[in-house]
Amino acid sequence: MSETKKTDTAAKAAVPEQASAPDEREVLLKVENLTKHFPIKKGILRRQVGAVKAVDGIDFEVRKGETLGVVGESGCGKSTMGRVITRLQDPTGGKISFEGQDITRLSTGEMRPLRRDIQMIFQDPYGSLNPRHTIGSIVSAPFRLQGVEPEGGVKKEVQRLLELVGLSPEHYNRYPHEFSGGQRQRIGIARALALKPKLVVADEPVSALDVSIQAQVVNLMDDLQEELGLTYVIIAHDLSVVRHVSDRIAVMYLGKIVELADRNALYEAPMHPYTKALMSAVPVPDTTRRGQKSERILLRGDVPSPIAPPSGCRFHTRCWKATEICRTTEPQLVELKPGQRVACHHPENFADQAPQDTVLLSAAKEASELVPDTVLSGGSQDGTGSEADSRSEAESEAKSEAATGTSAEPEQEQEQEPGSKTEAVAESEAAPEPEAGSEGASDKEQASAAEESGSGAGSASGPEAEAAEPASSPEAAGDPEPVSGSDDAPKSPKPKGE
Amino acid sequence: MTELSKTETGDEATAKAPSAFLEVRDLKVHFPTDDGIVKSVDGLSFSVEKGKTLAIVGESGSGKSVTSLAVMGLHRLGARGKNVRMSGEIWLNGKELVGASPDEVRRLRGREMAMIFQDPLSAMHPYYKVGDQIVEAYRVHHKVSKKEARKRAVEMLDRVGIPEPAKRVDGYPHEFSGGMRQRAMIAMALVNNPELLIADEPTTALDVTVQAQILDLIRDLQKEFGSAVIMITHDLGVVAEIADDVLVMYGGRCVERGTATEVFEKPQHPYTWGLLGSMPRIDRETSERLTPVKGQPPSLINVPSGCAFHPRCPYADIPADNVSRTVRPELELVGAGHWSACHLSAEDRERIWTEEIAPKL
Amino acid sequence: MISYILRRTFAAVILLLVVTAVTFAIFFLLPRLVGQSADQLAQQYIGKSPSKADIVAVKHNLGLDQPLYIQYWHFIKGIVAGADYNLGPTTVHCDVPCFGYSFKDHVEVWPQLTSRIPITLSLALGAAVLWLLSGVAVGVVSALKPRSLFDRTFMGVALAGVSLPMFFTGNLAILLFTYKWPIFGRTYVPFTENPAQWANTLFPAWCSLALLYSAIYARLTRSGMLETMNEDFIRTARSKGLPERTVVVRHGLRAALTPIITVFGMDLGLLLGGAVITEYVFSLPGVGQYAVQGITDNDLPKILGVTLLAAVFVVIANLLVDVLYAAADPRVRLS
Numbered sequence A: 001m002s003e004t005k006k007t008d009t010a011a012k013a014a015v016p017e018q019a020s021a022p023d024e025r026e027v028l029l030k031v032e033n034l035t036k037h038f039p040i041k042k043g044i045l046r047r048q049v050g051a052v053k054a055v056d057g058i059d060f061e062v063r064k065g066e067t068l069g070v071v072g073e074s075g076c077g078k079s080t081m082g083r084v085i086t087r088l089q090d091p092t093g094g095k096i097s098f099e100g101q102d103i104t105r106l107s108t109g110e111m112r113p114l115r116r117d118i119q120m121i122f123q124d125p126y127g128s129l130n131p132r133h134t135i136g137s138i139v140s141a142p143f144r145l146q147g148v149e150p151e152g153g154v155k156k157e158v159q160r161l162l163e164l165v166g167l168s169p170e171h172y173n174r175y176p177h178e179f180s181g182g183q184r185q186r187i188g189i190a191r192a193l194a195l196k197p198k199l200v201v202a203d204e205p206v207s208a209l210d211v212s213i214q215a216q217v218v219n220l221m222d223d224l225q226e227e228l229g230l231t232y233v234i235i236a237h238d239l240s241v242v243r244h245v246s247d248r249i250a251v252m253y254l255g256k257i258v259e260l261a262d263r264n265a266l267y268e269a270p271m272h273p274y275t276k277a278l279m280s281a282v283p284v285p286d287t288t289r290r291g292q293k294s295e296r297i298l299l300r301g302d303v304p305s306p307i308a309p310p311s312g313c314r315f316h317t318r319c320w321k322a323t324e325i326c327r328t329t330e331p332q333l334v335e336l337k338p339g340q341r342v343a344c345h346h347p348e349n350f351a352d353q354a355p356q357d358t359v360l361l362s363a364a365k366e367a368s369e370l371v372p373d374t375v376l377s378g379g380s381q382d383g384t385g386s387e388a389d390s391r392s393e394a395e396s397e398a399k400s401e402a403a404t405g406t407s408a409e410p411e412q413e414q415e416q417e418p419g420s421k422t423e424a425v426a427e428s429e430a431a432p433e434p435e436a437g438s439e440g441a442s443d444k445e446q447a448s449a450a451e452e453s454g455s456g457a458g459s460a461s462g463p464e465a466e467a468a469e470p471a472s473s474p475e476a477a478g479d480p481e482p483v484s485g486s487d488d489a490p491k492s493p494k495p496k497g498e
Numbered sequence B: 001m002t003e004l005s006k007t008e009t010g011d012e013a014t015a016k017a018p019s020a021f022l023e024v025r026d027l028k029v030h031f032p033t034d035d036g037i038v039k040s041v042d043g044l045s046f047s048v049e050k051g052k053t054l055a056i057v058g059e060s061g062s063g064k065s066v067t068s069l070a071v072m073g074l075h076r077l078g079a080r081g082k083n084v085r086m087s088g089e090i091w092l093n094g095k096e097l098v099g100a101s102p103d104e105v106r107r108l109r110g111r112e113m114a115m116i117f118q119d120p121l122s123a124m125h126p127y128y129k130v131g132d133q134i135v136e137a138y139r140v141h142h143k144v145s146k147k148e149a150r151k152r153a154v155e156m157l158d159r160v161g162i163p164e165p166a167k168r169v170d171g172y173p174h175e176f177s178g179g180m181r182q183r184a185m186i187a188m189a190l191v192n193n194p195e196l197l198i199a200d201e202p203t204t205a206l207d208v209t210v211q212a213q214i215l216d217l218i219r220d221l222q223k224e225f226g227s228a229v230i231m232i233t234h235d236l237g238v239v240a241e242i243a244d245d246v247l248v249m250y251g252g253r254c255v256e257r258g259t260a261t262e263v264f265e266k267p268q269h270p271y272t273w274g275l276l277g278s279m280p281r282i283d284r285e286t287s288e289r290l291t292p293v294k295g296q297p298p299s300l301i302n303v304p305s306g307c308a309f310h311p312r313c314p315y316a317d318i319p320a321d322n323v324s325r326t327v328r329p330e331l332e333l334v335g336a337g338h339w340s341a342c343h344l345s346a347e348d349r350e351r352i353w354t355e356e357i358a359p360k361l
Numbered sequence C: 001m002i003s004y005i006l007r008r009t010f011a012a013v014i015l016l017l018v019v020t021a022v023t024f025a026i027f028f029l030l031p032r033l034v035g036q037s038a039d040q041l042a043q044q045y046i047g048k049s050p051s052k053a054d055i056v057a058v059k060h061n062l063g064l065d066q067p068l069y070i071q072y073w074h075f076i077k078g079i080v081a082g083a084d085y086n087l088g089p090t091t092v093h094c095d096v097p098c099f100g101y102s103f104k105d106h107v108e109v110w111p112q113l114t115s116r117i118p119i120t121l122s123l124a125l126g127a128a129v130l131w132l133l134s135g136v137a138v139g140v141v142s143a144l145k146p147r148s149l150f151d152r153t154f155m156g157v158a159l160a161g162v163s164l165p166m167f168f169t170g171n172l173a174i175l176l177f178t179y180k181w182p183i184f185g186r187t188y189v190p191f192t193e194n195p196a197q198w199a200n201t202l203f204p205a206w207c208s209l210a211l212l213y214s215a216i217y218a219r220l221t222r223s224g225m226l227e228t229m230n231e232d233f234i235r236t237a238r239s240k241g242l243p244e245r246t247v248v249v250r251h252g253l254r255a256a257l258t259p260i261i262t263v264f265g266m267d268l269g270l271l272l273g274g275a276v277i278t279e280y281v282f283s284l285p286g287v288g289q290y291a292v293q294g295i296t297d298n299d300l301p302k303i304l305g306v307t308l309l310a311a312v313f314v315v316i317a318n319l320l321v322d323v324l325y326a327a328a329d330p331r332v333r334l335s
Helices: A002-020 A078-085 A108-115 A135-146 A154-164 A169-173 A181-193 A211-228 A239-245 A263-268 A273-280 A324-328 A362-368 A373-378 A387-400 A409-415 A418-430 A438-452 A463-468 A473-478 A481-491 B002-009 B064-072 B079-083 B102-108 B130-141 B146-159 B178-190 B208-225 B236-242 B260-265 B270-278 B320-326 B346-360 C002-033 C038-043 C052-062 C068-081 C109-144 C149-163 C166-180 C195-228 C232-239 C244-272 C276-281 C287-297 C300-328 C330-334
Strands: A027-042 A047-063 A067-071 A093-098 A118-121 A199-203 A231-235 A248-253 A256-262 A334-337 A340-342 B022-033 B036-048 B053-057 B085-092 B113-116 B196-200 B228-233 B245-250 B253-259 B332-335 B338-340 C083-087 C090-094
Touching: A027 A078, A027 A231, A047 A078, A047 A231, A047 A248, A047 A256, A067 A078, A067 A239, A078 A199, A078 A231, A108 A118, A108 A135, A118 A181, A135 A154, A135 A169, A135 A181, A154 A169, A154 A181, A181 A211, A211 A231, A211 A239, A211 B270, A231 A239, A248 A263, A248 A273, A256 A263, A256 A273, A273 B208, B022 B064, B036 B053, B036 B064, B036 B085, B036 B228, B036 B245, B036 B253, B053 B064, B053 B236, B064 B085, B064 B113, B064 B196, B064 B228, B113 B178, B113 C232, B130 B146, B130 B178, B146 B178, B178 B208, B178 C232, B196 B208, B208 B228, B208 B236, B228 B236, B236 B260, B245 B260, B245 B270, B253 B260, B253 B270, B270 B346, C002 C068, C002 C300, C038 C052, C068 C083, C109 C149, C109 C195, C109 C244, C109 C276, C109 C287, C109 C300, C149 C195, C166 C195, C166 C276, C195 C244, C195 C276, C232 C244, C244 C300, C276 C287, C287 C300
Parallel strands: A067 A231, A067 A248, A118 A199, A199 A231, B053 B228, B053 B245, B113 B196, B196 B228
Antiparallel strands: A027 A047, A027 A093, A248 A256, A256 A340, A334 A340, B022 B036, B022 B085, B245 B253, B253 B338, B332 B338, C083 C090
């Protein structure tokens, strides 16, 4: 399988990063090529006919004291990932190491001592607390289960914990139903922290809470991290929350990590088109930005089924930049910039990884209708005339600013007015070539090739565009299949979550 | 919104039909329970014109959903509806609904006013085909054959962007994805071309990318049909995106109301400030800390005296004579088409907003 | 869907095999385990003070001297292929399906059973229709007006219905309606002969049986409806402007009834296996009465036959319920 190969590259990519990153901290949790498949059984004999590939080969590591945010849409496998790395579910394949110890195949009994170090906080503050138990017994359960006698006795310790999470110690004898959602989530946190864990995996810790309460809990988790030196893996669908709490962020799509980067790098210059689309879709509480629909990227349809994920790059069915290579070859998660790993053939804000491949898939052309011109011209878009400038800029920045690892181009991108496309083109012509390396040359070639082929996807006009892409344009004209195909995908039988 | 200033100051008889398309005056919805009277909505007034969108913002238990159910006449039905106490007026297109007979309201429901809900999976009947559910909605109000109604259903599914509508019309809700289900819900709500669409957290259960699609769709359809939309949500981002007017609810009452631009750029109520401060924002530099509203949402049985927000308000002590705790503030005009119910003086509000709140957002 | 039905049928067959094995074990293995010898077993089939030779002959004829698995094999073979019983002077052929041969009455069990099934069927089906209609109707009305006078009254009646035993209500019904005021007939007449007379005789039995069950169904329906009417899709149905009756029946009841189908199928299957007490009280010569007769006579093949028949009914009812459920709830069809 290709995953083994992938592990190698990812591992290689990870090594130089660890060597070069300035604030190198000890790796607490390391996940290599992790997979979790849920079998689907069918027919009279209940033979396995397929699998829901909830997590399908992911690599990352969590360093001590940091917060790793994991975002993605529902069904991308982020929650499964959380349950697998805490070994609440058994992985199908891959390796999980905690503090250097391989915990992938540890039995329940062998895991027990480690349960002290790895704790989980759940989304539902109503469902995760036993209504028949008092708060005291809920929070002290970890002590009982682990047979730990804290200093000064269990009760005193529990009361200290309750105080720590902002509850009153008098709540010791109350029952969960007497508390509001936010308070219950605090109880859940107190329970998770009872044994002073090293790693806390929080699955949507605030998404069931009201906005004002959400902020209280976010701040609390923040304070606790500082106070207790906790390491968090926070799984959430809310990009604003994840951005607020995380140091690094992994973006998941259909069981894969498509981008893994430092918080600022990711939000300022997302490289994966999916990340970009995801971020642009977040509504912002600012009316002055209304009407500027120009920045929003609408994705067509829904996430395809994880039972039969698309070939090659899994995002290619909805991506406006997808070319043939995206359909055939799966992009590896490689470190393009220090601290920013991306799995994409045609990343945004960076040099194209497959510049020879310029012909857009028909699905991509349809998708690009929903993508604002600013994005098409601002990003390094294949098939549009202006890509050369952003690409060369991105590249020069990547090279010149490699040391700092930050880039200034998002500003450039945001400043661009919808009407500035022509300017951008002009700039691209005037822009000096960054370096006369082989890459630059191929870039140039590709840029000119793209210019020759007309502004095909961008303006969708001109006979040249059609001439240049004989294979795909008739399809695009006559057949709406590709998009509806992806819409249909979720129709296929839903797996029984077992 | 201008008519409202009159109604609120009370210098005009309220029994007259208003000129606004939908006008709610002093609506109260109380539910007596064993523990006391739950004052879910306690004196709420607002209006919506056709083609406009009003967003009602608030946390769970603020009364925003009860308001929408009251407009639809839905809270009166079912087991719980027997002991609801309701007063005030709801004028829809010149007809008063609070005093109207249940059957009159039923006839309007679905035809002149329609509603879409938060969770499209549980909001659709699991046993019936999506198409049949739309057909049913159409045939209650139109005397047409099943075949014609089905044609209409396919047409609506197509209109809301469901691919292969002729095929999907025979699908069951569970065979649709979340986004597609919400589209189908919208198709069902709009099948009779209602003039008022109430959307109760229509995107909360959806992913951001799908949320963007749905908001876009609602906006487009509104433009096309010119209907009035009430959007109930807790997400200020969604509000900023779609609303013309905003109404912020707290403890069953309106604490601030105004045009979206006014409310977002010059919010006047400490609760609105709190909401804005609680939200991590993707469009700003990340601040170190969020500024949450302290404490818990109020009980609707024992609503705090005076200003219901005073136990959580950091500025409750600024107004003199302890007035925040004793006197309930009424809505006052604080800007062009902008009302707020707060005891803080205009100068104090201006100062706090510009000096303390705005820089932290 | 077809695969689903096939799978369930397959499972049902397996289940029946298990049931036969267990039944067989209970009647032929357990006596041995508690120390009865094959001789003692054989002795039961002969009159008083049998001779040694008789015992040996019967033992041999019945195959009691063979290993257990062979006995079981013969038993299964008899069901699907028929069997011959060599009773010394005569050889009795037992037709397919051979459920055994009563050695007390010297008749095959199966024809006895089949002649009694219509009676039990009449009783069970008639009562089922009654209790389903009354139970669901009362449950729905109670659910729509919870804590109303109607609700409280009928839930009280329901509680009484569950608590009162059949031999009380049944005997009371007989006393009042067939003796004191002879409205109803006393002897069973097959439906094919005289439907009016058939219904007339069975009516008190139906009512007594239905009272017992409808009480349970009323409570089931009530709680199911209370839950369903709070569902979001009911709110949606109302928001479409549907008349309340349509909302209740087409949207509410449809969803609330589905779990009731399951219980109903099970109950009906159980009843078909013999409504023992009811048949006894009303002197109906049905399957249940046959079972009682078998037990009093210690006639193992009879008991075995009834047990198997009951198991078959329950398994079939279960299968039907599963299929019905899949038909009613489209979500089930997938898995």
